[in-house]
Every structure is written in structure tokens, then in C-alpha cells.
Amino acid sequence: MRKFMTLLAFVAAPSLAMSHEFTVGDLFIDHPVANTTAATAMSGAGYLSITNNGDTSDTLIGIEADFPRVMLHDTIVENDIAKMSHIEAAEIAPGETLTFAPGGKHVMFMGLDGDPFEAGEKIDATLIFEKAGRIDVTFDVEDLSHGDAGHSDHSGH
Template structure:
């Protein structure tokens, strides 16, 4: 079921919209990050990526200068959770991939004393193999707030 998102979402197409349509339509929704403690070196962001096209795509990187952003996945082995750095995340044609707590997430490193504060937006650029660069703002929310996620579509 498609739920209405409680926060406005941003979909920014690459400059060449014809190219975009040709190479597959990537739609990014519900991007948010949790606020961080003042001295935290890093923060985590989550979002939903949909491939509305008929061509498989791959998320290759996330840029968020001056921070370093990486794709991570939390995996559990023998009851111990650890984070694995993902070099790429496939977004198959017609697929929806959820980055959510306990699974895939965007790790922002190098906060350098500038914590994520509730209400601010963290700008980032997602780099896809075919769709190219997609700009997205991660809305920073309170740790206890309900994430602006659409959980229905991907499960």
C-alpha cells in the first residue's frame, strides 16, 4: 500500500530528462537522518529508492561534501551486528530498495563537531550507473520520531 509521506520528498531529475527516461527512472523518497549527539563523528541516513524504469541500475556512490558518505549494511553474524561497506547497491528494474535502520544505510562521516540537528536538511548526491546524479536532502529528525518511510511498497 502506498502511504502518503508525512514529509515533502524531493525528486531531482538529471539535467537531461530524456536521458533519464531512456536509462530508467530513479525515484528517491523519504530521505531522513537521525539527529546526532554533539560530539558524534558520524551520522546515518535512510531513504527509499525506486527504479520505475525497465533497465537495471546500480547505486555506485553517495557524495555529501565536506563529509564522506558511504553505503553500509548492518549484518548479523553469530548474534553480533556489524557494518559492511557496500561498494554498490543494485536497483533492479521495477524494484524498490529500502535503506532503513538495521539494514542498508548511508553513513555520513566527518561531522567534525557539526552535528545533525532536528529540522535541518543534509544535502547529498546519489550517483547511479545509468540515471547519473540524483540530488536529495536528508531531513534530520528526532530519534524518537516516526521515520517518513513508505514501508508498504517494498515488502
Template sequence: MRSARRLLSDLIFNFRQKRPGVHPGFTRSTTVNTILFPAFAVAAIVAAFTTTPATAQQITAGDLVIDHPFVFETPVTAMAGGGYLEITNTGDTADRLIGVEADFPRVMIHTTEEKDGVARMMHVDAVEVPAGATTVLAPGGFHVMFMGLQGDPFETGEQIPATLIFENAGRVDVIFDVRSRTAPATDQSG
């Protein structure tokens, strides 16, 4: 992959080349050369250095900050997939995640419990989000369960739109990024 500097240099060089059949004193219009091209070049440089990956998603809704919503890729035979995220409550009042909506036959909030050495998922009505604390929905604990995949698996790079429903903060739209299970763990501290 070529560097941004090299791409910009090639763009400037190619832009200023003379075109056949055009008066020898002109390469493009004066407006383009003096106004539009420099503006485009600055915009391209800014975009190249300020873009962030989709997996760095952070949403703020009132006192709540929702970080890194994601799901793992699933095999074609999977009937469900789990969604994970972090919810930080920066306020003085507790809140609760009371529901999730998405374009699936059923979406529920679950927790994983172990009984007699066997882990099983249990539906919960809500997840507490205490004031001044972070609640983590992660494998082995609370999570969002997207049910009814029916042969349409989650594939790495795909994005799953959903709406989190909080008791106080209300409805918050998020995008769950689909990650590979074999990808290295990423820092989710923000």
C-alpha cells in the same frame, strides 16, 4: 492557531479600514482594491491548502523515484550518522547506486551485517536497484554513512543536501531531512 478562513477575514477587514489623513472616500488605491488584493487573497488560499511538508520529499530521475531521504538526529559526541531512503525503479533496466557525495569528510554506502551475534557495518561498492522493484536503505540494512561530524551533530529539522550517484540515472540531488529518533514512525508508502 487560527484557521485560514479567520486569517483571511481579518486581512480583508484590516485592509479596508480607512487610514487617518486620507480622503474619506478612499481606503487604498483602486488598483490595489480591485486587482492586487483579490489576486493576493487567492494566492494565499491556494498556498494554505497545497503546501506539503518537507518530509514528503520525492524526486524522480529517469526511471528512478527517490522517496523520503532522512537521517536521525545525532548526539554531539557522534562521529557519523546514517542516511535512509527508498529507491523505486519503474523501468525495465536495473540500476545501481554507486556513490553519494555531501559536504562531509567521508560519505560511503554501508550495509549492516551480523556475525557471531555482533552487528557491524561494512562498506559496499554499490546497491542494486532491480527493474520494477523498490530498494530500501533502512536501519539494520543498506544505508548512507555520513562520517566526520566532529562535534556538529545532526539536529531535528535540519536538512542535509547530498548527491546520489547512479550507474545509469547519473547524479541526483536530494535533501536528507533530520528526524528525531523518538518521533512516531511515519508512513513511507508515498
């Protein structure tokens, strides 16, 4: 039995390491991830999903991290041209999931100043919610150029 449990631990460990999640109040924050950047990049993008498992809405009103500027953005397409637009807040209705993903809402870490995001790095940040308050999270830096941003479909249960 001990050999089986040891084998099970080795098999399960990689999948546990791939997903990381955080909870504050009724909010479930799943897999914050930032994309690798080029050496010359001045900013980098972060993604995550937030599920509201409560009975009342809450609003993401800010994010803080150790960069000159950190903002919430959305991607708006006008005349086949994608533009980034700053958003002040993002509401998460009860039972809903707010997704920050490539081509949509995202976190902008600005002022990289020659220090690119490299795979394996960790970016500490604090999400600020209107009702649930503050929660510290860590964005894992991954090379997202070949597919899914590592988001999973969790409801926090």
C-alpha cells in the same frame, strides 16, 4: 468555494511537507532522511528508498556530500552482533524498491567533528547511479528515535 479551497490547502500542506521525493530517469527517490545525533557523534546515518519504475536495472554507485567521508553501508549480524560493512554499490532491479533503513542498508556521513545533526537541518547530497547519472537530493534531519523513519510506500506515480 474559495473558503473550502483555502481550508483544503491548510489541511494538505502539513502532509506535503512531511514527504519529499526526487526523480531521475526511471528512478523515484523517496524521503531522504538522516537521524539526529548526539553532540559527541563522529558520524550520522541517512535513509531513503529508491524505486525503479523502468524496464532495466540500475545501480547506486556512490554518494557525495560535504563531509570528510560519505559511504554506503549495510548492517551485517554475526553471532548476534551487528556490524557495519561498506558496500561499493546497490542494484535496483526493474519494478523493485531498494530501501535504506535502520538496521539495514544506510548512508554514513562521517567526520561530524562536534557538529551534530539536529532536527530541522537539511543535508545536501548527490546520489550517483550507473545509468541514470547524478541527482541532487536533500536529507531532512529528524529525530527517528520514536518510530518510523518517515518512509512511505510510493512507486513514483
